[in-house]
Amino acid sequence: MMELIGEMLKLTVLAGLTLAGILVILIWKKGLATKVTYLRFLVQVVSMVAVFYLFTYPVWQLIILIVIFILPLLLGRFFCGWICPFALIMDAITLIRKTVKVRYRLLPDKLNKFLHNFRYVLFLVFLIIPFLLFLFDPPSSFDTSFLLAMLLSGPFEPLRILVGPLIPLIVPWEGPLAISGVYFSYPYVQEVILYSEVVFSEFIVNIIAWIFVGLTFVGSFFLRRVWCRFCPTGASIAVLNRFKGFKWAPMLHIDKDEEKCTKCGICKRVCPVQVTEVYEQKAGKITTSMCTLCTRCVEMCPYQDCLKVKMGGKTVFRSRNWLEPSTIE
Amino acid sequence: MITAGLDLGTQSVKAVVIENGKVVSRSKAFSGFDPEKAAEKALDKALKDANLSMSDVGHITATGSGMDMATNSNSTVSMMGADAKAGIHLFPNARTIIDVGAEEARAVKCDENGIMMDFVVNERCAAGAGAFIEAMARALEVELEDMGPLSLKAERASSINASCVIFGESDVVSLIHKQESKPEIARAIFEAMADRVSSMVHRLGVNPDVVLVGGVARDIGFVTSLKRKLGVDILIPEYPEYVGAFGAALVAAKRLKKVQEK
């Protein structure tokens, strides 16, 4: 066991270092306004690699679930901004869009807010669908232990929805797409296949899967972080923090100083998920469950100490006078 | 410790000599075309009255609109600062000091230490200063010192029409033709002036105790109207036109003490 872990660590570290090397060169040449973005990119890549290795051991899956759902009580939606592999895929597509200089689109504010609340509905729907599908094929008995087993590892594996985005593109199991022995997968695609298999034939299921992939690709090409706006995993993460009793809990949050803010609107404009609370709220702790803590707003705010990322009272990252032009784009 | 204060006003220069906070002598001279000379004259006379010479004086501070012209002074202080200092000295509870001079009016808000907190100046509306009364007295053909007692005889004030009371002279003539009595016209003049001054003071806030200084404070007509407009009692020192110079002398004493302490 230990040697396997050692092997895994070695490979992860190696992969990470190479990428780090490339990115460090890029960061050094870039301006202050994008340094944290590149750091975040690096972290996302490392975590995608780590997820790949973690998935090879089933016991880790449960631990992953605990980590994803317990830690955010304290850290907020840090997972969404820095670890989620689906986010990495969406950010990579955004990078492609930037290179070909295509303009991004914005959702109207009302629609964005609607989707934000709609997430919870989606989340419930996904929890309920497996039970509904049982109606097609009712089991012999309905006792609680059976239900629990169904919930956690039954044929429709509803909780796997929650782990949906955690798919590194190359998977260590039999994924839906195989090319010369390497298995590829895509976030949520296996769940989509699972559900559509109930009703449709294999041929149609494949088409549906590809349509799903295509839609999310196109979506995240024109809308930044399109899935994050209605991601059910995102809804479940730190959902407790929305309730008044738990508002104190996220130790990692964004803090705003009222007097330094000039309402220039840069934070609202650069936010990939179109959060407006950072702009609209006057001062203090910004708690909004839509924010993925990508800290782009803090990075781009041009007034010293106006926005800060605070961890338990201590400032880990503050907005500063980044006025140094970038040399490459 | 002997110090002196000079108030170079537009009409006259006032000099006050003090010793250890008490007034020893005061003197006045007309400014005319040479305020500098007038300042020298006033100071010389004040020193003579007190049996002192220039060398006895430790520090001279000048104030007033012509303060930069007093070459014999050691330092200057603003009118507002001088008024605040003197006001607190004479009336320890004074918090608003109104100074109506010949050609301008000002008001100072101060705290219990005589430190200025806010001030307001009015040099633009001539109907809020002493020269206005002089012009109106001429129009009514009444002696300046009789204007006050005359106005107190009136039960009501005539109405003066013009928005700018400087046109009052022609107004006065037409009022006389309308058979308005001189007391009523005099009272109207004081009401108009008190109106201007009180609206200036309101910008500052009326904080009791209210003190009135400056030559115009001697005029009972104006004081009565002002009391009516402000709605509070007004304290007036014994020699109101010398208060500015007195304040300057107090400032001089403070500065001399500071220098001696070093």
Added chain:
Amino acid sequence: MKKQSKEKKYMPEISQKEVQELRKTITTTSQQIITENIKKMKKTDPNRPKAMKYFDEIADFTKREKEIRAAKQEGKKVIGYMCLFAPIELILAADAIPVRVNSGWYDASKLGDRIVPVEVCPMVRSTIGAKMIALSPYLELSDTLISVLTCDGMTKLGEILSDFKPVWTMTIPRVKDTEQSLRLWSEEIKTIKGQIEELTGNKIRGKQLKSAIELTQKATKAFRRLQELRKGPPVIMGRDAMLVNQTYMWDDIERWTEKTEALCDELEERVSQKNWACPPDTPRVMLTGTPMIWPDNWKVPTLVEEANPQGILVADELCSSERLLFDPVGVDEWSMSDMLNAIAERYLMASTCPCFTSEDGNEDRINWLLNKIEEWDIQGVIYYVIRGCMLYAMEYIRVKKVMDSKGVPVYYLDTEYTREDVGQMKTRIEAFLEMLSARIDL
């Protein structure tokens, strides 16, 4: 758009002779005032930074006039603007020269009285007067003027000046944080972009716009560096710093940035040597209000820094000084649409001009002032208003209430474009500074 009629809408007929005479007298007076101002600044601070020499040269309009004239010979266009909202980055990207044409000449305002009533903003009257006798070199050399309709005076000024020059208007919404306002302003920016491209014959492409934005970002960096240096004990007199800020309005921006950085280097050296421009316990004053344009309008800063007791201006909230460059253009993605978005938002939303209204009562300006007071250790604020400006005058009470609650003395100073009230201004300013000194002593 209607064609401009040949007949002048506002300008009266003036004989050439009169124009020449007035121009000569006022130009001579102007030169005298400039030399005098600079002399006074040198006198107040005998150790004036050597780097100020460059700015003194630019302050005398002749040098820059020659440069712009030469550039025009080569075919470059000059675009004048009267308000801070004109998008300078677009002008630079089209390889044109931006110059601010507000007038700061007192004598010219009397000429403006012939056309508009005396109650109108003195700066507007002065600009009209300057145009009547062709006094301002920048106004004369402009090929077109951008008139942003911020206040009543500015709105009609554009109309009056259109008798002589083509004027492009930009409508600015009076509420700045709603979606529809941003849409209107973005459309105005797009239209102006088209007009600039048409005038200069240069298409504004992404690459040029990017380098223009980077140029102004660099300028903002140098500018902020200078203001940061004014935070501690005084290394530079307020008038000198204000002059540096002002020259940005006419100067070649790249060169200005370079020279300002050199000045900052020199000032940093002074800090390490503890070489102060005036005693560290001098009362620190901030100016806020209507813009003060060089040369004549240096009246109040001169009085403050030469008063007895002396005061020093360490910060200001004037659109001719610190508001020029405080906010950078924050671009997220360097694509054309995002750059234009960034430009539109920076000019509209970051502004603290009282021409905007909001439910929270122009809180942006209040926050800006409070931040300055805290970080620059301001002891007193002079609220400066030129008679006729309704917007700034009306916001005075708002600012006063906030300052009173923070315990910072504010003094309302209203004046005109005239030299005759210098004596009265002096009395008031000296009393105010005396008040501040007494508070410091306590």
